[in-house]
Amino acid sequence: MTTCAYVTFDDKDDHDDERELVLAAWKEEGVDGRAERWDDPAADWAAYDAVVVRSVWDYVSRRDEFLAWARRVEEHTKLLNPASVLADNTDKTYLRRLGLPVVPTHWSAENLPDWQExxxxxxxxxxxxxxxxxxxxxxxxxxxxxxxxxxxxxxxxxYLDMVESEGETSLLYFNRRFSHAVRRTPMLTPGKSGADHVRAQLRTPDPDQVELAEKVLAAIPQALLYARIDLVRLPDGTPVVIELELTEPYLFLRYEPQAPGNLARALRELL
Structure with missing residues (x-):
């Protein structure tokens, strides 16, 4: 049987509510999955047919260590998403290189634009x-x-008011194939906490949102098991990229019954 590692972190409070969904869907596709901490020195990554990066939510304060780990793993087995993708995606300056419409961004403390918020x-x-x-x-x-x-x-x-009126739309792709999309709760709305990012509603993306999302995917040559493309509309209605999640995104698998199976089939295809 094919074996894959589901890579997580030292999650004492069990924040990852998608892990068991994923492992069950993998099993139905003939993939034996096991949760492993990325920083566990006893983990034998070479024993797996693939290592899938998922809820590595502590990487931010240990990014150099995390990327060094990813490069080591890739020397022994298939890493999804690849180490080069993780290195680029964990620094949001990739938005400057994307070459596609993104949220207006100023990259220093000097000469800030005159915005309302x-x-x-x-x-x-x-x-x-x-x-x-x-x-x-x-x-x-x-x-x-x-x-x-x-x-x-x-x-x-x-700050774009459209985030609160229309909402931020996340489009989920597994092996570059569209799976589902959700409207996400604004994270910076007064009274909300960071944990509220998991609140969402299933939605059908508009054609111009799909067009932009697929242009984003086309700009990335590496294999992608999963991609979450977060879009918002500017006041004139133009869709723009607010973030491209290729490292440890929440995938909103509970919102679309077919989504766990879509992810499992994508993994099987890439193997």
């Missing part, structure tokens, strides 16, 4: 960590300067 965050982050939302231009510049002083690249973006 700002979102400021580090280019290497997850789960809204070290992210602020403010109407105060000086406060936005100060937070960006604080990030720069700590050696991090700041991202300063306008």
């Amino acid at each position: 700002y979102v400021v965050k580090p280019a290497i982050s997850a789960g809204a960590r070290d992210t602020i939302r403010t109407t105060d231009r000086a406060a936005a510049a100060a937070h960006a300067a604080l990030l720069e002083a700590s050696g991090r690249t700041p991202m300063v973006q306008p």
